[in-house]
Amino acid sequence: MTPWRAFMTTVTAALRDRGLVVMFVAAVPIYSFFYPLPYATQSVRNVPLVVVDLDASTASRDIVSRLAAVATVRVSGSASTIGEATAALAGGQIAGIVLVPANFSRDAARGTPTAVTVFGTGAYPVQDKAVLGSVGVVVQGVAAEVTGARLARQGAPAAALLQSARAGPSFVDQPLYNLSRGYGSYVVAAVSILIVQQVMLMAIAALVGTWLEARAGTLFGSQAVGFGVLLGTIAGFALLVFLALLYFIGFAFWFQDYPRGGNIAGAVAFAALTALAIASLGIVLGAWFADRERAFQVLLAASVPFLFMSGIVFPREAMPAPINALAMLIPTTPGIFGFVKLNQMGAAWSEIRPEFLGMTALLFFYGGAAWWAVRARRQQASG
Amino acid sequence: MVTPGLRGVIARELRYLGQQPWDLALLAWFPMATLVLLLWMFSAGVPTGLPIAVVDQDHSSGSRELIRRMASMRGLAVTAQPPSLEAARSAVRGGAVYGIVHIPAHWDRDHLRNAPQPVVLYDNAQFSLVAGIIGGDVRAAVNSMAVERLMASEARFGGGFAQAAMRLNGVQADLRTLFNPSLSYEAYFAGMLLPAALHLFCVIAAVSALGREFRNRTVDAWLASAGGSLPRALIGKSAPVAVVYLLLSLGIVTTFAGWRGWPPAGSLVLWMVAITVLMFVSIAIAIMLVGLTINLRRALSLTGFYVATGLAFSGFSYPRAAMGEAAQWWGGLLPYTHYLPVQQGQWLGGASAGAWAHGMVPLLAFVAVPLLVGLPLLSRAVCQPARWGAR
Numbered sequence: 036m037t038p039w040r041a042f043m044t045t046v047t048a049a050l051r052d053r054g055l056v057v058m059f060v061a062a063v064p065i066y067s068f069f070y071p072l073p074y075a076t077q078s079v080r081n082v083p084l085v086v087v088d089l090d091a092s093t094a095s096r097d098i099v100s101r102l103a104a105v106a107t108v109r110v111s112g113s114a115s116t117i118g119e120a121t122a123a124l125a126g127g128q129i130a131g132i133v134l135v136p137a138n139f140s141r142d143a144a145r146g147t148p149t150a151v152t153v154f155g156t157g158a159y160p161v162q163d164k165a166v167l168g169s170v171g172v173v174v175q176g177v178a179a180e181v182t183g184a185r186l187a188r189q190g191a192p193a194a195a196l197l198q199s200a201r202a203g204p205s206f207v208d209q210p211l212y213n214l215s216r217g218y219g220s221y222v223v224a225a226v227s228i229l230i231v232q233q234v235m236l237m238a239i240a241a242l243v244g245t246w247l248e249a250r251a252g253t254l255f256g257s258q259a260v261g262f263g264v265l266l267g268t269i270a271g272f273a274l275l276v277f278l279a280l281l282y283f284i285g286f287a288f289w290f291q292d293y294p295r296g297g298n299i300a301g302a303v304a305f306a307a308l309t310a311l312a313i314a315s316l317g318i319v320l321g322a323w324f325a326d327r328e329r330a331f332q333v334l335l336a337a338s339v340p341f342l343f344m345s346g347i348v349f350p351r352e353a354m355p356a357p358i359n360a361l362a363m364l365i366p367t368t369p370g371i372f373g374f375v376k377l378n379q380m381g382a383a384w385s386e387i388r389p390e391f392l393g394m395t396a397l398l399f400f401y402g403g404a405a406w407w408a409v410r411a412r413r414q415q416a417s418g
Numbered sequence: 419m420v421t422p423g424l425r426g427v428i429a430r431e432l433r434y435l436g437q438q439p440w441d442l443a444l445l446a447w448f449p450m451a452t453l454v455l456l457l458w459m460f461s462a463g464v465p466t467g468l469p470i471a472v473v474d475q476d477h478s479s480g481s482r483e484l485i486r487r488m489a490s491m492r493g494l495a496v497t498a499q500p501p502s503l504e505a506a507r508s509a510v511r512g513g514a515v516y517g518i519v520h521i522p523a524h525w526d527r528d529h530l531r532n533a534p535q536p537v538v539l540y541d542n543a544q545f546s547l548v549a550g551i552i553g554g555d556v557r558a559a560v561n562s563m564a565v566e567r568l569m570a571s572e573a574r575f576g577g578g579f580a581q582a583a584m585r586l587n588g589v590q591a592d593l594r595t596l597f598n599p600s601l602s603y604e605a606y607f608a609g610m611l612l613p614a615a616l617h618l619f620c621v622i623a624a625v626s627a628l629g630r631e632f633r634n635r636t637v638d639a640w641l642a643s644a645g646g647s648l649p650r651a652l653i654g655k656s657a658p659v660a661v662v663y664l665l666l667s668l669g670i671v672t673t674f675a676g677w678r679g680w681p682p683a684g685s686l687v688l689w690m691v692a693i694t695v696l697m698f699v700s701i702a703i704a705i706m707l708v709g710l711t712i713n714l715r716r717a718l719s720l721t722g723f724y725v726a727t728g729l730a731f732s733g734f735s736y737p738r739a740a741m742g743e744a745a746q747w748w749g750g751l752l753p754y755t756h757y758l759p760v761q762q763g764q765w766l767g768g769a770s771a772g773a774w775a776h777g778m779v780p781l782l783a784f785v786a787v788p789l790l791v792g793l794p795l796l797s798r799a800v801c802q803p804a805r806w807g808a809r
Contacts, residue, residue, distance in 0.1 A: 054715055054809060069723070073730050073745040082739045109739075124596060125683070125767030126777075127759035130737065143589045150590040157598030158762035160606050162737040164550060167593045174591035181589045191575075198532065206560040207536045208553045211510060211518070213543035218736050221546040241715070245809075294544075324440075327809055328633065331718035332444050332626055335726050336618050339611060340455055349603060350516075350548050353465035355458055372513065379544050382511040389513065 038267035041253040045271025048252060049242060058238035063279040066230045067287040074219030075291075079165035082130035083111035085120045092140035098151065098177055102133065107169035124156050131155045131166035133174075143181045151177070161218075212380045213294055220293050224379050225347040225371045227283045228309075232367050233338050235276045236317045240330035243321020247412060254318070254409050255416070265318075265406055272314035273307075280306040284378055297381025305373050305387065308394050312366045315401035322408035345371040369393035423645030427654030430643040431627070435658065444626060446662050449619040453670060456611050460604040468552055469497040471506040471515040480526030484537065484563055488519065491555040503540075510542055517541035517552050529567070547603075597683065597766040605680055605766070610734040612670045613693060613761060614754055617700050620663040621725045622718065624704030627655055629714030632799070635806045648797050656701045663700070667693040674765070683768030692760045692778065699753045699784040700725075706788035709795030713808040728752040753784040 036044075049059045084102065088095045102110050111129060114120040120132045132154040142149035151174045155163035183196055213220045246252030253268045254260055284302050288295035324330055343349055344362035351359050362368045373390030376382035384391070435442045472488070474481045489496045498515055500506045506518040518540040528535050539556045541549040572582035598605050631640045644651035671690055674680050682689055703725065707717040731749035733741075738749055749755045760777035763769030799805055 058719075066727075070727060070730060072748065073736055073741045075742050075745065076740055079737055079740045082737050121596070122770060122773070126763050126769040126773035127767065128773075130739070146584065146588050148584065148588060148590070150592040152592040152594060155593075155595050156767065157595045157601050157606075158766040159733070159737065160598075160601050160603075161735045163595050163601070165737075167595065171591050171593045178589035178591055182586065185588060186585070202534060204536050205534055205564045206557055207538045208557065209538055209540050210543035210549065211507065211540045213546075216543045216546075216549075218546065221544055222730075222736075224544060326440075328626075328629075328714050328718060329440065331715060331722070332622055333448070335622055335718065335722050336449070336452065336615060338726060339615060339618075339729065340452055340459075343456070343459055343607070343611075347545065348547060349460060349607065350465050350468060350545070352468055353460075353462040353603075355461065358455065358459055375544050376511060376513065380511050380542070383508075386508060386512040 036253065036258050036264050038263035041264040041267025042271040044253050045268045046274060049275055052242060055238050055242055058234055059275050062234045063231055063282060066234065067227065067283060070226060070230060071219055071223045071291060074222050077215065077217035077219045079162060080106045081109045082107065082162055082166060084108045084131045084133060085123060085129050086110055086113045087117050087120050087132060087134045088113060089137040090135045090139040094140040094143060095135040098135060098174065101173050102170065105169050105173060107165050124154065130162050131170065133170060144185065146185055223293055224375050226342065227287065228371045228374050229338060229342050229367050231276065231279045231283060232313055232370065233334055235279060235313055236320060237330045237334050239272045239314060239317025240321035240324055241327050243318050244324050244329060245327045247322065247325045248327060250416065255413065260409060260413065265409060269311060269314045269318065269402065272317055273310040276310035276313045277306055280310060288378065294379040297379060298377045298383065301384050302374060302377040305377055308398065309366060309370050312394055312398040312401060315398060315405045316366060318405040319401055319408050322412050341365050341367050344368060347371050347375065363393060366394065366397055423647060423650050424654050427644040427651050428657050431655060431658050441626065445623045445659065449616065449666060452615055453612055456615060457608050460607045463602045463604045465551055466492050467495040468493055468548055469495050469515045470517045470519060470552060471498040471500055471509050472496050472519045473500060473503055473506050474521045475523040476521045476525040478526035481521045484521060484559065487559040487562060488556060491559055493551045493555040516545060516548050519556055609674060609765065610758065613696065614729050616663065616667055616670065617696055617754055618725050620659065620697050620700035621704050621721050624656060624659045624701045625707055625717045625721055627659055628704060628708045629717050632712050632806050633714040633809065637800050637806055641800060648800060652705065659701060660697065663697045664694060667697055682765045684764035688771065688774045689761060689764040692757060695778065695781050696753065696757045699781060702785045702788040705796065706792035709792035712799045712805050715809060728754045731755060732758050734758060753781060756780040
């Protein structure tokens with residue numbers, strides 16, 4: 036069998052397997068619409084808050100009406116005691132509490148120290164940060180106005196107050212990439228690469244496992260398997276992985292309006308390299324599992340650990356060194372960083388050097404492992 | 419009362435697991451290794467020393483003081499001081515640093531002239547969690563200097579620093595996090611991911627145990643070992659899965675509450691009951707998925723679609739209230755969405771028994787409904803040998 040024959044046979048076999056063609060062709064597009072669904076709204080909005088207003092003054096009602104203008108939160112009701120509201124927070128029915136203490140308005144006018152307290156819940160940290168951040172800005176705004184008004188009454192020069200009220204911020208927090216700070220833009224950019232890897236590994240390993248069970252296909256048929264046949268088979272599977280990656284980079288990110296297209300040429304080149312590494316790993320797994328269904332059983336539950344091991348969610352700096360070392364064996368580890376840098380951050384090829392080297396090392400490692408695993412399985416069968 | 423038929427099917431199942439190391443590994447060793455890995459992964463709790471670059475174009479004593487304060491923040495490590503923003507941006511794209519703090523020229527002088535320029539943090543929102551930590555710490559460092567300067571200038575109006583502080587901080591915004599106040603990412607991620615992983619592993623194990631009888635065309639032998647009764651055959655089939663996963667789930671609860679030292683604010687027993695029910699939900703869902711497909715591979719594919727993606731819809735990171743309607747609706751059809759608030763309520767929040775009971779009703783429905791769907795389909799399929807053996 037020539038390498039070209041092996042390539043063609045592999046692609047046709049993938050498309051002719053009635054059970055697996057769905058995985059090879061349709062699963063990635065389906066997941067590309069299904070998985071981003073929760074994140075389509077991009078930023079935290081509408082989370083319910085309860086106001087405990089023990090002051091019932093114009094000032095406290097002013098705070099409530101300003102909260103209504105904040106998109107992140109929704110004032111879903113009020114409670115007469117802090118205990119009542121805390122129970123709802125503990126049970127997860129609400130996301131936060133705003134407590135205006137008794138005599139707030141009087142104390143603010145007199146200059147007696149007082150505070151509006153905002154409670155979030157650490158049981159849901161993303162929501163907690165959104166609530167404290169957005170409500171905190173509102174309360175700080177009110178506090179600054181109240182303080183300014185009192186200082187003016189006490190005789191501070193009006194010009195100085197005006198100047199400080201109009202002064203620019205002393206600190207600006209500006210994202211360099213993912214400019215809208217979209218939660219979806221961050222999650223989907225990373226998970227899309229994981230989806231391609233997991234779906235394709237399952238499909239390739241299942242097909243190779245089927246070949247091994249049936250003593251068929253390019254790798255386990257009656258014909259001798261040379262280096263060229265293995266290369267052709269890897270290339271055949273890699274083509275399907277490559278197309279799936281291009282689908283995400285070129286269509287899904289654009290269609291769903293996620294950050295994209297930073298370095299298209301680089302991303303396409305890196306996709307080709309990644310596809311070859313994933314195809315090789317798929318053959319290794321298929322030859323190891325030697326079973327059509329095993330890959331599904333093993334890989335389904337591996338997705339969550341793989342995502343976190345890549346270091347895009349929880350930083351590598353905070354993970355134990357042995358886990359970071361183990362993570363280097365997974366194509367998504369250089370893959371997610373590499374594609375996020377190229378697609379979302381517009382990195383130059385020289386700036387993804389660690390990812391390029393990591394992925395190349397994986398390609399050689401898994402290419403070699405595939406060669407060894409296929410030969411070992413064939414010897415086992417003949418011996 | 420253990421009937422001979424039930425004993426027979428359990429014995430057959432255990433014999434199979436004894437002979438098939440792969441199946442035993444998927445049932446027990448692989449999940450255990452994953453749980454340990456996930457727990458270990460977040461053991462640092464809070465990320466510290468995240469690398470940032472500082473571009474100091476002011477070179478004043480004030481800017482050096484700011485750099486010192488940033489370097490002393492727990493979450494930050496000032497690892498580079500490139501001469502220009504362009505060089506710093508390349509360091510971000512290359513992955514050497516997560517953000518750039520830019521201190522503009524004449525920053526200190528303009529501040530004294532009462533025409534302040536801002537310090538700008540350019541962070542990388544593609545790394546959302548890291549950007550949040552860096553943003554908070556840099557802001558705190560900048561604010562600590564700004565407040566000191568403000569206090570010093572206010573103190574000129576008399577009364578010393580104490581009076582100045584009183585005047586400036588008459589009204590404060592007091593921002594507090596209740597429950598897990600240190601925002602330990604270990605408690606957050608491990609607490610949510612471990613039960614989710616266990617739920618997924620349990621579905622996979624039960625689907626595999628049940629689905630392989632159809633794949634291997636051994637339904638007859640399986641039913642025969644149970645004395646011909648499908649309910650008994652299913653109970654016997656699920657028993658090893660149930661035992662392993664109940665032990666593992668109680669294991670993670672005791673790991674959290676005991677070994678890791680995060681005692682439940684609510685009731686340990688109610689939490690354990692909830693996670694036990696989640697494991698029974700997993701088995702019921704497996705029965706439904708195999709019933710719907712009578713095909714091990716397809717049942718596993720559906721597990722991927724229905725269970726493995728469940729975490730994203732559950733609101734564990736991105737709040738459900740913020741999702742679109744379709745995502746909220748789909749999330750409502752997933753058991754983990756209903757389990758999570760029950761766990762967080764009993765473990766971290768200290769929710770009442772009433773709130774727990776309220777949360778358990780939908781969870782129990784996830785035992786009943788999949789069984790009502792799956793059992794009739796299975797009882798039909800076991801009588802149709804032509805459908806067995808589908809791959």
